[in-house]
Amino acid sequence: MNSIKVGIIGCGSITRFRHAPEYADNPYVDEIIFYDRNTERSQALADEFGGRIAKSVEELWNDPEIVAVSDCSSNETHHIITSTALRKGKHVLCEKPLAVSVEKAEQMIKAQQESGRKLMVDHNQRFSKAHQKAKEWIASKELGDVLTFKTSFGHQGPEHWGVNQSNATWFFKKDRSHSGVAGDLGVHKIDLIHYLLDDEIVDVQSFRGALDKMDENGNPIEVCDNVVSVLRTKKGRLGTASFSWTYYGSEDNSTTIYCKKGILKIYHDAQNQLIVETKDGEIINYQLEPIQTNDNQTSTGVIDAFVDAIIHDKEPAVTGKDALSSLKVLEQMLK
Structure with missing residues (x-):
């Protein structure tokens, strides 16, 4: 695999300042497809970073050329979007926290295991x-x-x-x-x-x-x-x-x-x-x-590590199981 097309779901600040510029700078990524319920927002990022937009999330799922997806939706939809993307055959980089509960995070890990695709979580401090x-x-x-x-x-x-x-x-x-x-x-x-x-x-x-x-x-x-x-x-x-x-x-x-x-x-x-x-x-x-x-927005290295795991078929640097162990601690903090 020499190059890939990637989709980004959710076009807020995390996409604008982190995901989009880092995909745009990655030599293995040749196109970014943006989706947001607010089409103006996705179009603005497509214009800024030289990509195109998907009019619906189904359009993004059904595009066989899109190999990987960044799930930059808000926390309560991670388990739905990431699990669906995995089952549709896409590798996924999910924003943190992995999910709003350990139970929902376990559903996502099950989807990853059953799909055979890669799931990485954006714990960028590593x-x-x-x-x-x-x-x-x-x-x-x-x-x-x-x-x-x-x-x-x-x-x-x-x-x-x-x-x-x-x-x-x-x-x-x-x-x-x-x-x-x-x-x-x-x-x-x-x-x-x-x-x-x-x-x-x-x-x-x-x-x-x-x-x-x-x-x-x-x-x-x-x-x-x-x-x-x-x-x-x-x-x-x-x-x-x-x-x-x-x-x-x-x-x-x-x-x-x-x-x-x-x-x-x-x-x-x-x-x-x-x-x-x-x-x-x-x-x-x-x-x-x-x-x-x-x-002070600088490159996190997360996108490069995610793309590298796909191109060279390696385990992601931060797995779903890593993120699940952190989420278990988070749940204890909130009890």
């Missing part, structure tokens, strides 16, 4: 150079075993990032977002901890609330805008996690890993994205790449 370098350090055991960790992900909220720049955003709606900031930002960091530590979070104690955000009618939003959790992994590591839509200053996307012989600080410093501090006082600074933020 692809950042600082996180990959930190994983190398942890795996090498040069700093000894990991004991504890803390991780944060917060910014000013999706109403500043979404396509309409409005408090009417679907992220604030219980029936569409389901999990609020936990599913928007938190699930990224759950996946990251699983990846970095080669471990799994098994015990969760959590506080959450809608502390500040208001919807378009001036009422408190129906989902959480802040979550603070205490976590324990299968291998006995202890950690804390904070996720927020109310960090009204610069974005925080930092993680600290405390080992027996030193500390790894990831995305604490704008210049040195990874700082290694050893027990005996040595400091090693890595200048790798800035973290992608809503204000």
Whole structure:
């Protein structure tokens, strides 16, 4: 397979800033077909990125030339769109969180297994150079075993990032977002901890609330805008996690890993994205790449990894089962 045509379902901000430009830059992708219920939105992206539009989702399913699909729909339809795409013979890159419940995510994994197609989930933090370098350090055991960790992900909220720049955003709606900031930002960091530590979070104690955000009618939003959790992994590591839509200053996307012989600080410093501090006082600074933020859109590497898995028939870098294990932790956080 030398080149592929891809479809994108849902033409909001995640498509405009991440999926579409990264497919357009990928040498193996020769056409993007956009579908959105709002035809003006899909046409605008087709004009911007040099693709074409599908007038209906059935047109996209029934096009034998479309090999793969990005599911960029809102959370509550992932299990329907991704499962249908797989059963129609398409490989799928699904946005996170995988689904609004573990039960629905399991339906998607069943569809993937029965179809024999690839399912990858957009947990993009695995692809950042600082996180990959930190994983190398942890795996090498040069700093000894990991004991504890803390991780944060917060910014000013999706109403500043979404396509309409409005408090009417679907992220604030219980029936569409389901999990609020936990599913928007938190699930990224759950996946990251699983990846970095080669471990799994098994015990969760959590506080959450809608502390500040208001919807378009001036009422408190129906989902959480802040979550603070205490976590324990299968291998006995202890950690804390904070996720927020109310960090009204610069974005925080930092993680600290405390080992027996030193500390790894990831995305604490704008210049040195990874700082290694050893027990005996040595400091090693890595200048790798800035973290992608809503204000600084850079290539995530996710699209390239997805296309590479299709072209070279490899297992995707983030499988449905990986995403399911993160979703199980997310459900515990929301209990």
